[in-house]
Every structure is written in structure tokens, then in C-alpha cells.
Amino acid sequence: MLAEQGTPTSAEADGSVRFITPPPGAEEHLDAEYDNEPLRFRTVDNILGDASLPGQAVRELDEQLFLASAEEPPTLEASKADVRWRRAMEEQMASIEENKTWELVDPPVGCKSIGLKWVYKVKKNERGDVVKHKARLVAKGFMQREGIDFEEVFAPMARMDSVRLLLVLAATRDWSVHHLDVKSAFLNGELTEVVHVHQPPGFVIAREEGKVLRLRKALYGLRQAPRAWNIKLDTTLATFGFKKCSSEHALYTRRSKEGILIVGVYVDDLIVTGSEQQEINKFKSEMAAKFKMSHLGMLTYYLGIEVRQGKQAIELCQSAYALKLLERAGLKGCNPTQVPMQEKPKLSTAEKVDATHYRSLVGGLRYLTHTRPDITFAVGYVSRFMEDPRKNHMAAVKHLLRYIAGTCALGLAYPQRKKTSDLHLFGFSDSDIGETLMAERAPQACAAAACHGIWLRRLLKEITGQSVAAPILRIDNKSAIELAKNPIFHNRSKHIDIKFHFIRDCMERKQVILKQIGTEQQLADMLTKPLGKNNFEKLKSQVD
Structure with missing residues (x-):
């Protein structure tokens, strides 16, 4: 059920930020002319003192301003300014080498090797706090050709309907729901195809610059990587005694004298629940013996959905996600509306609006419907106009966002019920x-x-x-x-x-x-x- 829960100029050509400094005597002139009026601006010297910095200091200031404005560096060179990103890259390389992902070989004759690049991501919790700086080595999979470099790429993932069903069942039976994450999951997928890649940027082996890497296991970015990982996980769970559900291939069950254990899979995120806590602990130990795992404890945050497991109910909410959506739309702090859509909407033709921005907002709203059935019709209605959105359509979207602004705490609640067979x-x-x-x-x-x-x-x-x-x-x-x-x-x-x-x-x-x-x-x-x-x-x- 729904329930409550100095003045900088614009960036110059080099991308840095500069400050306006008035010419000598300008301050005295202004003070004399406007002696009885408040000062309209402050100079850098008023705040920091002498603004003349040596070249190295200017570069350091530029780097600090960059890191303050962009948490995720776009390039390898930009990441070198922060030791946290360097440490994250070293951890990724250590995982790859420990996993024996590749071997150094001479370049194959008549075969092109795939390039690699670093991708950086700041991971946050449901409150928006930074919990980890993550660097991932990614293959440029767009260079691969179907039928030559890979065959099958499909990998099943649990649908949101299935996830909600698990949570309803857990709430009804008074089961706890746990969250596991497989570290660098795709690196465990074993390749059947022959794939060569360049050496990682920033980690090229000295005096071996001309050689390439032959992959034994998958890397993120490869087209076949999700399928390879899913096959590895499926085989592993089968050895643990799990049976795949024929109605939902991303759900697995294991029954024993002690009780039932259920696992839901979404790429490298595992949701685990069951009738006995000791069976859950046993499964955690089994997985830790096979893969590098992050045991995240009780499920609290999953794919942008906040989960609260209380004594009376399991509650789902997307308040943090909704606030980000409002901020993206420029409606943070707006006046709320009382209904998602007017009772008799009349969306006639009008001037066009930015289609990309419109689709971005509607796409975000569609994801919000996972925990907000009250906005389902309104979201479906505005989705009809994504091909050619007009001003009136955008007005309807903003009306819906204003309703969300006043109901951010709403979500789904699955209460515990009287136990029955x-x-x-x-x-x-x-x-x-x-x-x-x-x-x-x-x-x-x-x-x-x-x-x-x-x-x-x-x-x-x-x-x-x-x-x-x-x-x-x-x-x-x-x-x-x-x-x-x-x-x-x-x-x-x-x-x-x-x-x-x-x-x-x-x-x-x-x-x-x-x-x-x-x-x-x-x-x-x-x-x-x-x-x-x-x-x-x-x-x-x-x-x-």
C-alpha cells in the first residue's frame, strides 16, 4: 500500500575559472562616489589578499576547482590529481591479475586488438553520501562484430515484479532480506572466443610496449561479458543445490530439511531471503569461497530504491531518486499539486520543446512508477508524446513533478500478516x-x-x-x-x-x-x- 516515509567569470578557453580584478584605484573611486551605499561587489584581494600566484599554484588551484565541480574525472590524466582514483585503479588491476584474466602475448597477425579505457564512478548510499571511489577497466566493445567476435549476449535479470513478489513473500512470512554484491563480477566469466586487447592505459609493462593481452576471462565492456558471467553464476548456484525457476530465470530456490532459500539475481546484485537465517549465512559462506563478495547486510538500497525492513512491514520508497529528478527538472522547492494530472487534460498542439530533455524526465518518471502506482496513468499518458513533445506536454510533465514534490515520502508498504498456509x-x-x-x-x-x-x-x-x-x-x-x-x-x-x-x-x-x-x-x-x-x-x- 502507499505509505509515508569572489565573483568568477565564465570559464575561459582552458576550462579554468578566473576572477575579475578592478584596475588600480577603482575601489577608492567607487568608495568616493558611492560613500553612503553598500558595496556592490568584493574583489579577490578583499577576500584572499594577494591574488598573484606562481604557475604551479595556478595549476593546483585549477585541479582543486575541477575536483570540486566534477566528482568523476572524464580522463586518465584528470584522475591523476586525486590519490583516491589512483588507489581505485590499482585495486582494479590487482583484482584482474589475481583472477588471471589475461596473458601477455605477441600481437596476432591479421587480427586487430580491442582498446581499453578507464571509467570512474563515485558510489553513494541512499542519503547521497560517498561510500566508494570505483575505477573500472572497460573494453571498447563497440569494435566487436557479431558472429566473429561474439555469439550470444543475452543474460536474464530479475524483473521488478519478481523482486516485489519476493519482498511481499518475505514480509508475509516474517523473513529477513539480505543483499550481496559480487566484486568485479564480469571478470569471473570465462570466454570461449579468442579476444585480444591492448595493455591498460597507465599500466603498460616496461620494455613490453609492443605486446597485447589475450583474455582468458571477460572484461566489462565486452559484448559477451554479461552472458559469460551469467553462465558462471548459474553453474555455481547449481553446484550449491539451487534450482532455477522456469517462470523467472533470474530466481533460484534451494529446499532442505532446514527450510527454503530464495536468491534473486540482477547482474552482480543478489537478493537473498528464506525461512532460516542459518541457511542464509551458509549461502554467504559458499559464495565467499567462490567469488570476492561484498556482504551488504540487510537490504536497504537496491537499484535506486530505498528499502526499510521493520517489525510491522517492508517499505519501498524512491524519495532520494525523486528529489534528484526534481532537481534535474529545475523544480526543487516548487509549490506542490494535489493530483498527478488534471481531471480532463487537453494537450493541444503548441510550440516544440527540447525532445531530449522531455524524454529524460519521462524516462525518470517511468522508473519512479516501480514504487509509485499513483502516478502510473499520468506517466503513461505523457509517454505518448516522446516522439514529438510540445509545450503543453511539458507543462503536464511539470504538473506531475509538482505532485511528486509534495509526495516524495510516499512508497509501497508490505505489512506483515497473520501467518497462514x-x-x-x-x-x-x-x-x-x-x-x-x-x-x-x-x-x-x-x-x-x-x-x-x-x-x-x-x-x-x-x-x-x-x-x-x-x-x-x-x-x-x-x-x-x-x-x-x-x-x-x-x-x-x-x-x-x-x-x-x-x-x-x-x-x-x-x-x-x-x-x-x-x-x-x-x-x-x-x-x-x-x-x-x-x-x-x-x-x-x-x-x-
Whole structure:
């Protein structure tokens, strides 16, 4: 459910910052002319004293200004000014050498080697505090050719729906959720192709400048690196006794006499939960024996989502992410609105706006919907205009951002419930009438909801090993339910017959149950149409 939780000039050609210094006597002239008025500016000499610096001091000042304005250096040369980045690069090289990632060889005849570059990243926690300076050696994978340099690149990752399902299950069963991170995960992926790369910038071996490196294991940036790492992890988990879920290939389960253990994989981030703490500790030890691991303890921050595990509930929130989005839009500290979108939006054509900026904001809003179902419809609506956004469309986006500004603390809360052996799934389905008949839109929405419910039921049954009752789907269109039970073939229903056939088959097989619900209790209205303040607040308070 939703719940609360000196004056610098512009940069010169060399990129440095300079200060304006008035000519001799300017201060006395100004003091005499404006003796009774406050001083409008201050000079560098007023603040720092003598501003004449030797060349070395100027360069050091420029470097300090650069480091203050840009936390992540864009080049190797820029990183040399900070010992923290040098240390981070040395740690990365030590990991690569310890992992026996490559071997030094002569350049292959008739084969081009791939270049390498350093990428720098400041890692922060949910409060925005710097926790680590990370340097990563990356291959220029854009030079690789499919079918020659690599074959398969796909690697499954847990969907956000699956992650939320794990958290709901953990909250319901009073399980703790832990977070593990594999250090330099891609370096563990074993390559089947022959790949040569240049020696790393800044770490070229003396008197061996003409040689190249043949990779035994993957590097970040290689097109096949994600797949190689996933194969390595999948094989390792299988040796630990885990079974991959057929409904979600990024979820693994292990059952024993002690209990059940569940692992969700998103590249190198592992979410671990289960019925017994000793099984979780055992898995941590097993992984530490195979890979270099970061044991991050209880899950608190995952892919930009803040997670709070309390005694009463597990809560998800993206308040820090929302604040960054507001800052990017230039709306930090703006006056909030009470609803995400006006009840009857009229977005007529108007002058064009910056399409890149518009898409960036809408993309950020789409990610925010993972914990904010109350903005789902508004985000979907403004997403329609990403191809050719206009001024009125941007106004709708800003209206939505102002609503977020007043509700940053909102998120999802999964409360603990009375322990029971039975598992139930409930859903709501509705479609906005718009410009078409409800009879045409309702079966489409109902069929989509039925598919999702069937998948969730199958996944939940596979994870827990328990029987799960057929999901109950509540819709407020009684005629759609009757038509799904007893389809009447006439001119207006022939073209939607396939959807009704699917729903009817699901009902006959007892894969889904349709139930009629009053319009005033249809929670899906919040996801399918713009609502007035009273209706919106009423439905938002009922989301559970």
C-alpha cells in the first residue's frame, strides 16, 4: 500500500575559472562616489589578499576547482590529481591479475586488438553520501562484430515484479532480506572466443610496449561479458543445490530439511531471503569461497530504491531518486499539486520543446512508477508524446513533478500478516473508455491482467512449493463477465472474440476467477484515467 516515509567569470578557453580584478584605484573611486551605499561587489584581494600566484599554484588551484565541480574525472590524466582514483585503479588491476584474466602475448597477425579505457564512478548510499571511489577497466566493445567476435549476449535479470513478489513473500512470512554484491563480477566469466586487447592505459609493462593481452576471462565492456558471467553464476548456484525457476530465470530456490532459500539475481546484485537465517549465512559462506563478495547486510538500497525492513512491514520508497529528478527538472522547492494530472487534460498542439530533455524526465518518471502506482496513468499518458513533445506536454510533465514534490515520502508498504498456509492473489482490471466502446477495451485489459495473474501464480507456486489458489480478478464491467462466460457472436463482438475465448478458457481451467465489483471500489481506476482530488485520494488510501 502507499505509505509515508569572489565573483568568477565564465570559464575561459582552458576550462579554468578566473576572477575579475578592478584596475588600480577603482575601489577608492567607487568608495568616493558611492560613500553612503553598500558595496556592490568584493574583489579577490578583499577576500584572499594577494591574488598573484606562481604557475604551479595556478595549476593546483585549477585541479582543486575541477575536483570540486566534477566528482568523476572524464580522463586518465584528470584522475591523476586525486590519490583516491589512483588507489581505485590499482585495486582494479590487482583484482584482474589475481583472477588471471589475461596473458601477455605477441600481437596476432591479421587480427586487430580491442582498446581499453578507464571509467570512474563515485558510489553513494541512499542519503547521497560517498561510500566508494570505483575505477573500472572497460573494453571498447563497440569494435566487436557479431558472429566473429561474439555469439550470444543475452543474460536474464530479475524483473521488478519478481523482486516485489519476493519482498511481499518475505514480509508475509516474517523473513529477513539480505543483499550481496559480487566484486568485479564480469571478470569471473570465462570466454570461449579468442579476444585480444591492448595493455591498460597507465599500466603498460616496461620494455613490453609492443605486446597485447589475450583474455582468458571477460572484461566489462565486452559484448559477451554479461552472458559469460551469467553462465558462471548459474553453474555455481547449481553446484550449491539451487534450482532455477522456469517462470523467472533470474530466481533460484534451494529446499532442505532446514527450510527454503530464495536468491534473486540482477547482474552482480543478489537478493537473498528464506525461512532460516542459518541457511542464509551458509549461502554467504559458499559464495565467499567462490567469488570476492561484498556482504551488504540487510537490504536497504537496491537499484535506486530505498528499502526499510521493520517489525510491522517492508517499505519501498524512491524519495532520494525523486528529489534528484526534481532537481534535474529545475523544480526543487516548487509549490506542490494535489493530483498527478488534471481531471480532463487537453494537450493541444503548441510550440516544440527540447525532445531530449522531455524524454529524460519521462524516462525518470517511468522508473519512479516501480514504487509509485499513483502516478502510473499520468506517466503513461505523457509517454505518448516522446516522439514529438510540445509545450503543453511539458507543462503536464511539470504538473506531475509538482505532485511528486509534495509526495516524495510516499512508497509501497508490505505489512506483515497473520501467518497462514494458504496463498491468495487478488487483482483489479479496468480500462478507460476514451473514444472507443468499453465492450472493446474491457476484454483487452482483462486478458492482460489474467496473463499476469497466471504468471504470478505459477511463479509463487514454484518458489514456495505450495499450492496457490486461482487469482481473483475484479472488474466493474458486468457485461464483459457475462460475455466471457457465454460469448454471443454478433457483428460487434467478432473482432474481440479471441480475447473472450482466452478468458473463458482460463475460467474453465480454473486458472483465474472473475468477480464483479462496484465502480466506486474499482482500485484500477487510479491506473487507467485521470481523477478528481476526492476520488483520487479515496482510491490511493485503499491501495493495499
